Amino acid sequence: MNASQTTADVSIVGLGRVGLPLALSFADRGLRVIGIDKDPARLQAVREARMPFAETGAQALLERAGASGRLSLSERVPDAARARHIVITLGTPSFSHIEIDMRDIRSALDDLLGVLAVGQSLILRSTVAPGTTEFVAGYVAKHRGFRVGEDMFVAHAPERIAAGRFLEEIDTLPCIVGGVGGRSGDVVAELFSSFAAPIVQTSPVQAELAKIWTNILRYTNFALPNLLMMDCERHSANVFEVIDLINRDYPRGGIAQPGLTAGSCLRKDFAFSEERSAAPGMLLAVSRVNESVPLFLLEGLKRRLGALAGRKVAVLGLAFKADTDDERDSLSHKLIRLLERELADVAVHDPRVPTPTASLQDALDGAAAVVVATNHSEFRDAGTLAAITERACSDCLVIDPWNCWGAAQVFAYSSEIAALLASR
Ligand SMILES: NC(=O)c1ccc[n+]([C@@H]2O[C@H](COP(=O)([O-])OP(=O)(O)OC[C@H]3O[C@@H](n4cnc5c(N)ncnc54)[C@H](O)[C@@H]3O)[C@@H](O)[C@H]2O)c1
Structure with missing residues (x-):
């Protein structure tokens, strides 16, 4: 067989x-597509036109794709070779x-x-x-004798979208294509010209570095305010006020806000650079800052409330970031494990994730402390704060590294938050 x-x-x-x-x-752009996954439950969901996870606008697209007959499915990877272009979108974790x-x-x-x-x-x-x-190019050349870039094409075209914004960003974010050899870049650029986004061709390694370092930049950008939050606690300073002092009317850069970064x-992704780093350990240190935020919040909680054994702590949010149903590698899970190791009675509420959680009211009932672990938009309204005042213990400790309600306190009792908000 050949591609024709x-x-x-x-x-x-x-x-x-x-x-x-x-x-x-x-x-949706009219291409005939073969979707391959080894997970039969995933394929079944797609066959039944049920999106297996939340992605804005994707349900309608799935229904259209089913009706168009342009999407066929298979569990077998070799079936991918029935198409001219084979795109690999498999997970790439790190050891x-x-x-x-x-x-x-x-x-x-x-x-x-x-x-x-x-x-x-x-x-x-x-x-x-x-x-x-x-x-990958060397592997197919070695085992099959292809002249990559001439009679067979290999490229890296990294996915750069943010979950929840896929359908908007696929048409707007510049699509980086790093092709191997003479013609791979052009062949793959033609495939991605199905979308409206501009295409930027480069070498494979530059495409790889650009993608990884985009994420390293974000990860590091969030580690700085997280480290500052820890420093502020040691100096009895207010991180939100310090961040405002840094950023206010200052033209050179700006620091992000703290939070649980995962x-x-x-x-x-930082590990892919760290494995051959010119400055070994630098990015591991960034990771350790972000990874230690749950412990920092737990220690702050214990400093204020004392031992947590037998006391109820409500955790709001299981997802790894706001307004997603994705819990993979979320630091909320780490926070919950740490709280459980203190023998606290942990109650969790998240309105978005597939894992079953308590209702907001049940999670808050009688809680001595509430931790806002994810800044979902559901939590950022006055109703959630009112529910905390109504259902949790009187003067419950609220831990809000996201500053969801504008009180600008990582640790504050509910009465303090009410007074601060009333005075603004
Ligand atoms: N999730 C994001 O927002 C995002 C954004 C940009 C880049 N990426 C990158 O894209 C890649 C995929 O990420 P993801 O979040 O879609 O992963 P995922 O785990 O959601 O999807 C991987 C899919 O591959 C299937 N699978 C695994 N092994 C298989 C095999 N041998 N044959 C067939 N199917 C197999 C799994 O069942 C799963 O459905 C990763 O490299 C990730 O770093 C992800």
């Missing part, structure tokens, strides 16, 4: 949070935070090796360590 005998335009291998919206978006775990990519590559044909392209959409795209991308 293929029966679809593009295959997407891995129908996760990146792969499924991408598959639906290609189908112990200092080495990329490429097992899913290697396994898909081995499944595809025997069926790849002249004229096809293999595109890494997953986030990968520098050098991975050249490795999620499956930020938490691991």
Whole structure:
């Protein structure tokens, strides 16, 4: 077989949070798409036109794709070779935070090796360590004898969207394409010209570095206010006031706000650079700051309330960031584990995640402390604050590193928050 005998335009291998919206978006632009996932439950949900996770606008797209007949599904990775372009959107976790775990990519590559044909392209959409795209090109050249860039094409086209904004950003964020050899970049750029976003061609390693360092920048940007929050507690200073002093009318840069910084991308992508770093440990230190925020909040809670054994603590939010249903690598889970190790009675409420949680009222009833772990928009209104006053213990301690209500206190009793807000 060669590429002219293929029966679809593009295959997407891995129908996760990146792969499924991408598959639906290609189908919506009129391409014939094969969606591949090894998880039968995921495929069943797609077949039944049920989005398996929240992504703005994707449900309507899924229904349209089903009706159009342009999306077919398979559990078998070799079926991906029935399309001209094969896009890999598999997970790329890290081993112990200092080495990329490429097992899913290697396994898909081995499944595809025997069926790849002249004229096809293999595109890494997953986030990968520098050098991975050249490795993939070398692997198919070594085992199949392709001249990559001439008779078979390999490129990295990293996914840069933020969850929840996929359908908007696929048409607006510049699409980086790093192709191997002479023609891979052009071939893959043509595929992504299905979308309205501008395409920027570069080398594979520059595409890899650009993606990883976008996330490193965000991860580090959030570590700084988190470290400042810890410093402020030691100096009995108010982090929000210090941040305002830094940022107010100052033209050179600005510091972000503190919070619980995690999620499956930020938490691991820095490791892909760290594994061969010129400054080993620097990014691990960034990670350790962000990872120690739950402990910092717990210690602050204990300093104010004393022992937590047998006392109820309500945790609001399980998702890793605001307004998502994604709990993967959320620091809320770490916070809950730490609270449980203090023998606290932990009650959790999150209106968005698939894990069943208590209602807001049940979580708050009689709580000695409330921790806002995720700044979902549901929590940022006066109603949640009123519910805390009404249902939790009188003068319950509220821990709000996000400054959800503008009281500008990481740790404050509910009466203090009410007084502060009333005085503004
Ligand atoms: N989630 C995001 O917001 C985001 C944003 C940008 C980049 N990325 C990157 O995109 C990649 C994918 O992330 P994700 O969040 O979509 O992951 P995910 O875990 O949601 O999706 C991966 C999918 O691949 C399937 N799968 C795993 N092994 C398989 C195999 N051998 N054959 C077929 N299917 C297989 C899984 O069942 C799952 O559905 C990662 O490299 C990630 O770092 C993610």
